Every structure is written in structure tokens, then in C-alpha cells.
Amino acid sequence: MKRQIIDTIEQYETIIIHRHVRPDPDAYGSQMGLKALLEKNYPKKRIMAAGTHDVLLSYLAEPDCVAEEDYNGALVIVTDTANTDRIDGPYFDRGAFLLKIDHHPNEDPYGDERWVNTDASSCSEMIYTLFEEGQASSGWEMSAEAARFLFAGIVGDTGRFMFQSATEKTFEVASSLIKQNFDRTQLFADMYEVDRKILHLQGYIYQNFTIDENGAAYIKLTQEILKQFNVTVAETSDLVGSLGNVKGICAWIIFVEEDDQIRVRLRSKGPVINTLAMQYKGGGHPLASGASVYSWKEADEVIGKLQELCRNY
Ligand SMILES: [Mn+2]
Structure with a gap:
């Protein structure tokens, strides 16, 4: 399988790599790690990373601007993404060949070819094993840049090597990656800083919400x-689920003030809330929606309606 993937890679001049929406370190790690690896070993090929940038992962890298025309005759590889709904970037199906590389259960076997290994700790670990194959059969070399991405992905998906998913193989891969010359201490500090900031704000939310x-x-x-x-609006998006484990909670809203609007992030444990979101330029799923309001007065109006929904539920 891995040899087959390398054969496929060798056939294409343009390779566009996608990953999932709301990326985590493994999404970036596998995507950017593969990109760096291919750039190192195929310097004449054009390798691009697609998808919307998440500022929380700026310490890793930023994706490229990929245009629709770039997909003509391209090989598209999607990493770390179980189903097509979660693929970030609009044109992933416009290439000449679509390849899925993932470690989640293969419930949506999309693409022309798939390599799925649910035993791998992370997609980044899979990319490392692809490298091992490339090294043995095509003389691939690792780079410090690629190693940093792959290491970050493994660290992210294994909860800093704490989860059961971190196998003997995972530690072998990590041990091999840290032989490359990248600043591991800085990487850990960057990853920790994101967690710390988010946890800090989460603590504030727990202490100050109204119910x-x-x-x-x-x-x-x-x-x-x-x-x-010291957090941006985008950085708050991971926090909306925070209140879900509060005892007795029925539905909740996290309002986030931007320059020109107030974002309304709604979640529910029962009452349908997307109908409420629709009244305020929004929508979404029955139990998870978003909307926008333009003043705190309007926000209070939404709160009143949410309270009514919970009262009648
Ligand atoms: Mn992953």
C-alpha cells in the first residue's frame, strides 16, 4: 500500500494536501509534515496545503492559497479526515486522483485510493511510516521541518504520549523524529501556551456564566x-462546548464580541435551537447553532428567547 502511494505521488507534478476543518495539531502535522517531506524529496514538484488557517496553530504553519485551477491534473491527498463533510477546502474533488490517508475508522471510504490504519496513534505517525517506506525504496530523506510537524501531530493526538494510542511504535517514531534538528522545547512551549490560554478563559467561563x-x-x-x-475570537470557538458538563444545564449561549457584531454560539441538550438562530442571521444543527447580533440589547433578547425555550421544554 505504502509503495503504491509513493508510486502515485511520483506520477504527479502538482500535489495538493487537505485535512479536516477545525484543525488540531495532527491535522496540521500530517498535512504540513507530508508537504515538507515531499518538498524535500521532490523539489521539482509543486506541493500545496489547502484549508482555512486556524490562528491557534500559527506556531506550526500557515496553509497556502490554492486556486481552483491548481487542481487541474493534480493529485489530491486528504490526511486525518474520516469523511468528506469534514474536509477543509472546496475543491478537493477537482483533482485527477484523490487519496485518503487516515487513522479514523473508515466509515466514509472516499477517494480513488485509501490508506487507513486505525492502529496508528495519529495520521502524523502514518506519514512517518510512509517516509520509512520512501527511505527504503526511493531514498527519501527526513528534514527538520517535516520532523517538527510530525512530532507535533503525534504529541497532539496522544495527549503528550499519555493515551493508550501511544504504542511502542509511536515512541520509536518519536525517538527517530527528535534526532532531527528542531526546537522541541519551543514546540512544547507553543503547544502548552495554547492550552494554557484556552484553559484560563475556560476557567473564567465556568466562574462567571449565568444560569x-x-x-x-x-x-x-x-x-x-x-x-x-489575550485570545482572539477564532480562538474562542473551541470553548463553546465547555458548559456542556454543568449540572442541570439545558441550553446555553456563548456571546463573543467582535468589532462589528456579537457572535452567538448556541448549544442545547434538548430544545431545538437552530430555529432561534435563524431569527438572528444564523442557523445550524438542532442542538448546535450560530448566529449574529449587533448590540448587547439584542443579545439579551436572544437570552430571553432561550430561557423561554428551556422553560417550555
Ligand atoms: Mn488525528
Whole structure:
């Protein structure tokens, strides 16, 4: 399989690599790690990384601007993404050949060819084993840049090597990667800083949210608070689930103030809330939606309606 993938890679001049939406370190690690690896070993090929950038992962890399025309005759590789709905970037199916490389259960076997290994700790670990094959059969070399990405992906998906998914092989791969010359201490510090910032703000949310007798809850994250915690609006998107484990919660809203609007992030454990989101320029799933309001007065109106939904549920 791995040899077959390398044969496929060798046939194409343009290779565009995608990963999943709401990326994590393994999404970036496998995508950017593969990109760096291919750039190192096939310097004449054009290798691009597609998808929307997540500022929380700026310490790793930034994706490229990929245009629709770039897909003509290209090989498209999607890493770390179980199903097509989660692929970030619009044109992934416009290439000449689509290849899936993933470690999640293969419930959506998309693409012309697939390599799925659910025993791998991370997709980054899979990319490393692809490298091992390339090294043996095509003389591939590792680079410090690629090693840093792959190491970050493994660290991310194994919870800093704490999860059961970190196997003997994972440690072997990690041990081989750290022989490359990248700043591991800095990488750990960057990863830790993101966690710390988010946990810090999460603590604030837990201490300051408001909840009524029917379990309708909300918190207002003003620009002042975001500034105080040194987080951007995008960085708050991972926090919306935070209140889900509060005892007795029914539905909740996290308001995030931007320059020109207030983002409304709604979640529910029962009452359908996308109909409420639709009243405020939004929508989404029945239990997870988003909307926008333009003043705190309007925000209070949304809170009133959420409280009503929980009261009648
Ligand atoms: Mn992963």
C-alpha cells in the first residue's frame, strides 16, 4: 500500500494536501509534515496545503492559497479526515486522483485510493511510516521541518504520549523524529501556551456564566475580556462546548464580541435551537447553532428567547 502511494505521488507534478476543518495539531502535522517531506524529496514538484488557517496553530504553519485551477491534473491527498463533510477546502474533488490517508475508522471510504490504519496513534505517525517506506525504496530523506510537524501531530493526538494510542511504535517514531534538528522545547512551549490560554478563559467561563432555574445559561465575552485573556475570537470557538458538563444545564449561549457584531454560539441538550438562530442571521444543527447580533440589547433578547425555550421544554 505504502509503495503504491509513493508510486502515485511520483506520477504527479502538482500535489495538493487537505485535512479536516477545525484543525488540531495532527491535522496540521500530517498535512504540513507530508508537504515538507515531499518538498524535500521532490523539489521539482509543486506541493500545496489547502484549508482555512486556524490562528491557534500559527506556531506550526500557515496553509497556502490554492486556486481552483491548481487542481487541474493534480493529485489530491486528504490526511486525518474520516469523511468528506469534514474536509477543509472546496475543491478537493477537482483533482485527477484523490487519496485518503487516515487513522479514523473508515466509515466514509472516499477517494480513488485509501490508506487507513486505525492502529496508528495519529495520521502524523502514518506519514512517518510512509517516509520509512520512501527511505527504503526511493531514498527519501527526513528534514527538520517535516520532523517538527510530525512530532507535533503525534504529541497532539496522544495527549503528550499519555493515551493508550501511544504504542511502542509511536515512541520509536518519536525517538527517530527528535534526532532531527528542531526546537522541541519551543514546540512544547507553543503547544502548552495554547492550552494554557484556552484553559484560563475556560476557567473564567465556568466562574462567571449565568444560569436560570430551567437550565438556560449564557456568558458574555466582551472585547475587554478577550483582551484580558489575550485570545482572539477564532480562538474562542473551541470553548463553546465547555458548559456542556454543568449540572442541570439545558441550553446555553456563548456571546463573543467582535468589532462589528456579537457572535452567538448556541448549544442545547434538548430544545431545538437552530430555529432561534435563524431569527438572528444564523442557523445550524438542532442542538448546535450560530448566529449574529449587533448590540448587547439584542443579545439579551436572544437570552430571553432561550430561557423561554428551556422553560417550555
Ligand atoms: Mn488525528
